[in-house]
Amino acid sequence: MDDDLLEQRFDLVDDRLEHHGERIDALEGARDQRHGRRLEWIVIALVALEAVFEVLMYFHPHA
Numbered sequence: 001m002d003d004d005l006l007e008q009r010f011d012l013v014d015d016r017l018e019h020h021g022e023r024i025d026a027l028e029g030a031r032d033q034r035h036g037r038r039l040e041w042i043v044i045a046l047v048a049l050e051a052v053f054e055v056l057m058y059f060h061p062h063a
Helices: 002-059
Strands: none
Touching: none
16 A cells, blocks of 8 residues: 555656657747847847948948
């Protein structure tokens, strides 16, 4: 009888750990996605900045 109760408790703890592991994986995925979007915007801003400098250099009078 004690072995059955102990096994049920282990199963319950195992289920809870699995559930929390899934939640942690989901949260890490969301964090990684936000980080990726932030990096994409940084790259877009740098490319735009480079384009602005190229346009300015094109119209800059050369001596």
